Amino acid sequence: MSEHITYNFDQVIDRRHDRWSYSEKWSDSAETAEHCGVPAIADDHIALFTADMDFRCAQPILDALHATVDHGIFGYSGLAGNTRYYDALRAWFARRDGWDIDTDLVSYSPGTVLALNICVHAFTKPGDAIIIQRPVYPPFTSAVEGNDRVVLDNHLVRHTADDEQGDLYYTMDFDQLEELAARDDARMLILCNPHNPVGRAWTAEELARVADICTAHDVLIVADEIHGDLMAPGYRMVHLAQAAPKARVVTCTATNKTFNLAGLPATNMVFSNAADKARFEEVRGYAEPSPFAISAAIAAYEDGEDWLAQCLAYIQGNIDAVIGYFAEHLPDVGVRAPEGTYILWFDFTERCRKLGIDGAELHRRIYEDARVLLQDGTNFDPQGGEFFQRMVVPSPRSMLLDACERIARALS
Numbered sequence: 001m002s003e004h005i006t007y008n009f010d011q012v013i014d015r016r017h018d019r020w021s022y023s024e025k026w027s028d029s030a031e032t033a034e035h036c037g038v039p040a041i042a043d044d045h046i047a048l049f050t051a052d053m054d055f056r057c058a059q060p061i062l063d064a065l066h067a068t069v070d071h072g073i074f075g076y077s078g079l080a081g082n083t084r085y086y087d088a089l090r091a092w093f094a095r096r097d098g099w100d101i102d103t104d105l106v107s108y109s110p111g112t113v114l115a116l117n118i119c120v121h122a123f124t125k126p127g128d129a130i131i132i133q134r135p136v137y138p139p140f141t142s143a144v145e146g147n148d149r150v151v152l153d154n155h156l157v158r159h160t161a162d163d164e165q166g167d168l169y170y171t172m173d174f175d176q177l178e179e180l181a182a183r184d185d186a187r188m189l190i191l192c193n194p195h196n197p198v199g200r201a202w203t204a205e206e207l208a209r210v211a212d213i214c215t216a217h218d219v220l221i222v223a224d225e226i227h228g229d230l231m232a233p234g235y236r237m238v239h240l241a242q243a244a245p246k247a248r249v250v251t252c253t254a255t256n257k258t259f260n261l262a263g264l265p266a267t268n269m270v271f272s273n274a275a276d277k278a279r280f281e282e283v284r285g286y287a288e289p290s291p292f293a294i295s296a297a298i299a300a301y302e303d304g305e306d307w308l309a310q311c312l313a314y315i316q317g318n319i320d321a322v323i324g325y326f327a328e329h330l331p332d333v334g335v336r337a338p339e340g341t342y343i344l345w346f347d348f349t350e351r352c353r354k355l356g357i358d359g360a361e362l363h364r365r366i367y368e369d370a371r372v373l374l375q376d377g378t379n380f381d382p383q384g385g386e387f388f389q390r391m392v393v394p395s396p397r398s399m400l401l402d403a404c405e406r407i408a409r410a411l412s
């Protein structure tokens, strides 16, 4: 175990100009602008649109990466026979979530979005229908439509202030899920748990119900659970594979979101049977993580918990600060603390109604007047997302509060 270090999450690190950063989030490239749905990105834009932390990495991970650099040889690398990696992975989920993984059923993917696309190819054919639950992380839609499959939207149910659960609480429409899963062409459900962007961490009961419906109709569940380590105080992650141990499910987990290692991808695909793992690998082809990804992941799983605990406490402070700011300065904007993820999902409907503006003008004001880059709600929900914006908050608090002030000015 590494020694205790107190990390400074308030530190602002320049990721936009530093020669060695290579950050996509802080890039001013045309591609990043297009990703944000804006014409161009300038030096004074605050980037809060993508699920990426602005914090310095955990020291044990940095130490492991330095040691890997010092080794000096970077030829083909791989996980075969790497018991240390698999032991660390297994111990992580057993310790934190009480989830017992059979590591013989784990496979590697160089990224989760890629893994979703591989699963679509491996387990469905063109023209098949795939269920997703909007509003949802946009690459779910592209993994389906970009591969000539058809989206079935089992739209989440949004609750309001009059409901017991309170405003912006989302639940699943199980009757509709049953109807969609019963269709002859329905082959797969891509589940997001905890859910990006609405922040629900699905309960064991909800997950068991999803699994029952999908099992009854032979619909494969692909559970993207890569935000599963980012739980709010008082919530515990339940994996679908835990809630429904007999279900046919492919679970995606990673150090990516937990430790901000998206640049060193190592998604763990946890299968419920050997045949699905073999099929996945057949379609994926040869792929192994880099020595840096392996080093970083082992250090994260073995020695990263101290950093993570501090990071989660800081993020919770950010969530409270942003929600508090909006409650005081823009009280008609809807937002609630997530149960899991570091994502805030804002409803600007009432504010826009009062200002007499549409969603496009809302987006323009935030981007052009406030000079803040959020992600437009239409990306998550093409039909109902017009007045929604997503903000990702693992950044120094000063940066977030600056963004909040700018947004309040632009919308007052």
Ligand SMILES: Cc1ncc(COP(=O)(O)O)c(C=O)c1O
Pocket (backbone or CB within 6 Å): 050, 051, 110, 111, 112, 113, 114, 137, 192, 196, 224, 226, 227, 254, 256, 262, 265, 267
């Ligand atoms: C739900 C979800 N899945 C996948 C990803 C991307 O994962 P990867 O970088 O491993 O492709 C993200 C990133 O924001 C996400 O929120």
